[in-house]
Amino acid sequence: MSTDTPRTDTDESTERAGQPLVRVSGLEKYFWENDSIVDRLLGDEPVAVRAVDDVSFDIHEGETLGLVGESGCGKSTTGETLLGLQEPTDGRVEFDGENVYKLSGQPLTEFRQRAQVVFQDPFSSLDPRMTIGEVVQQPLDIHDVDDPAARPGRVRELLERVGLSVDQLDRYPHEFSGGQRQRIAIARALALEPEFIVLDEPTSALDVSVQAQVLNLLADLQEEFDLTYLLISHNLSVIRHICDRVAVMYLGEIVEIGPADVLFEEPKHPYTEALLESVPRASTEERDRDRETLSGDVPSPRNPPSGCRFRTRCPKVIPPDDLGIDQADYRAIMNVRERIEGRDLSLESIDEFDPEDGEVQARDVPGFVATVKTRLLERELPPRHDEILEDALAELADADWDGAASRLREAYESPCERNRPTLGDDDHPVACHLFAEESNVDGSVETHRHS
Numbered sequence: 486m487s488t489d490t491p492r493t494d495t496d497e498s499t500e501r502a503g504q505p506l507v508r509v510s511g512l513e514k515y516f517w518e519n520d521s522i523v524d525r526l527l528g529d530e531p532v533a534v535r536a537v538d539d540v541s542f543d544i545h546e547g548e549t550l551g552l553v554g555e556s557g558c559g560k561s562t563t564g565e566t567l568l569g570l571q572e573p574t575d576g577r578v579e580f581d582g583e584n585v586y587k588l589s590g591q592p593l594t595e596f597r598q599r600a601q602v603v604f605q606d607p608f609s610s611l612d613p614r615m616t617i618g619e620v621v622q623q624p625l626d627i628h629d630v631d632d633p634a635a636r637p638g639r640v641r642e643l644l645e646r647v648g649l650s651v652d653q654l655d656r657y658p659h660e661f662s663g664g665q666r667q668r669i670a671i672a673r674a675l676a677l678e679p680e681f682i683v684l685d686e687p688t689s690a691l692d693v694s695v696q697a698q699v700l701n702l703l704a705d706l707q708e709e710f711d712l713t714y715l716l717i718s719h720n721l722s723v724i725r726h727i728c729d730r731v732a733v734m735y736l737g738e739i740v741e742i743g744p745a746d747v748l749f750e751e752p753k754h755p756y757t758e759a760l761l762e763s764v765p766r767a768s769t770e771e772r773d774r775d776r777e778t779l780s781g782d783v784p785s786p787r788n789p790p791s792g793c794r795f796r797t798r799c800p801k802v803i804p805p806d807d808l809g810i811d812q813a814d815y816r817a818i819m820n821v822r823e824r825i826e827g828r829d830l831s832l833e834s835i836d837e838f839d840p841e842d843g844e845v846q847a848r849d850v851p852g853f854v855a856t857v858k859t860r861l862l863e864r865e866l867p868p869r870h871d872e873i874l875e876d877a878l879a880e881l882a883d884a885d886w887d888g889a890a891s892r893l894r895e896a897y898e899s900p901c902e903r904n905r906p907t908l909g910d911d912d913h914p915v916a917c918h919l920f921a922e923e924s925n926v927d928g929s930v931e932t933h934r935h936s
């Protein structure tokens with residue numbers, strides 16, 4: 486790419502040997518809310534939406550890396566930011582050894598040819614006023630590739646290669662089915678002979694029967710043209726179908742990366758386990774077994790939990806040393822803590838609470854505590870923990886949310902909330918304190934979400 490002196494193919498291939506085609510290091514993309522002129526005049530502080538927060542991974546030539554996670558965890562923003570379609574907040578992306586964010590002029594144009602994207606929704610990504618021949622030819626015209634007279638021939642080849650008939654060249658996108666439209670989008674992405682394609686939910690808008698056809702086409706094209714893919718999907722079956730390695734993303738961070746077969750057979754991170762558990766099973770035996778499903782909603786990327794971001798939903802969140810508590814009881818208490826820290830309960834809706842005084846009469850406190858407990862807790866606790874919980878809930882009788890929260894924090898603070906776990910650099914790294922060194926778990930306290 487950007488070189489001052491001419492280089493030979495041998496130079497380049499020697500240099501590239503063993504180097505990833507794409508290297509993402511410490512990538513961050515924050516969106517700022519309350520940042521308009523009006524907000525500033527009103528004195529509203531900007532709020533960061535940490536869509537992508539310190540993400541690092543490599544993609545090697547010819548491989549497909551899957552990026553999987555629930556909706557809103559930052560997958561698309563990662564794909565768009567690494568292509569330079571969104572400006573990064575911080576971090577570095579190298580493509581074939583070159584820092585993508587430092588490119589300009591001809592090297593930038595070359596990068597835009599070599600790295601392409603296919604979006605989820607072929608309905609909105611294709612210009613409805615252009616025929617599909619024009620759609621596929623457009624990148625050739627913009628980048629002035631080939632002799633203009635040769636371009637229609639190239640367009641025909643591309644359309645045929647993705648399984649469309651050249652008789653359809655003059656038709657408009659709305660005349661095609663969803664699967665055909667995605668084939669058109671793929672033909673357009675291939676027009677500039679790219680090496681790398683970000684596939685952002687390429688089959689999510691398609692019927693299940695068509696999904697496999699499009700995935701098979703992508704796999705064939707990869708083989709034929711030596712393509713490297715980043716496949717973004719929330720659908721594990723899609724990921725399993727064509728990925729060599731998989732990166733699992735949660736709330737802006739990568740929590741686990743590994744070879745696809747290993748990750749599917751022996752997931753390490755409790756989040757990956759939970760995602761896999763949520764995939765519908767074929768056999769009745771597997772369908773009937775107890776599933777640990779994910780509890781609670783994904784927290785907001787405006788205010789992510791301290792330490793491990795998954796700890797607010799993690800079925801394996803680590804209790805304090807020597808607490809000797811059943812894991813499910815601990816999870817249930819931590820759920821109550823979350824609700825109290827988030828003030829996620831209407832005290833006014835509880836009979837004993839007097840909204841005018843903003844408190845409960847002393848004689849009514851036991852009844853109030855019993856009602857709140859029924860609302861917040863889904864199981865019975867052993868007496869020792871029941872007592873601690875009731876003492877904390879009694880603080881709410883004076884609407885003392887902080888008092889209730891701090892009682893629970895004192896008794897139940899998890900090592901998972903103190904430190905952000907980091908990904909290692911072996912071939913199946915996981916960011917989870919269950920797999921961390923002792924020193925990592927017991928280190929210093931990070932800024933606390935609810936402090």
Ligand SMILES: Nc1ncnc2c1ncn2[C@@H]1O[C@H](COP(=O)(O)OP(=O)(O)OP(=O)(O)O)[C@@H](O)[C@H]1O
Nearest residue numbers: 516534536555556557558559560561562563719786
């Ligand atoms: N332009 C924007 N301004 C503000 N917030 C944004 C913007 N784009 C994305 N976000 C937020 O960033 C977070 C990550 O969004 P992103 O679309 O990358 O997630 P995703 O994993 O791809 O989810 P989905 O599959 O639903 O698209 C979300 O909380 C989203 O609301």
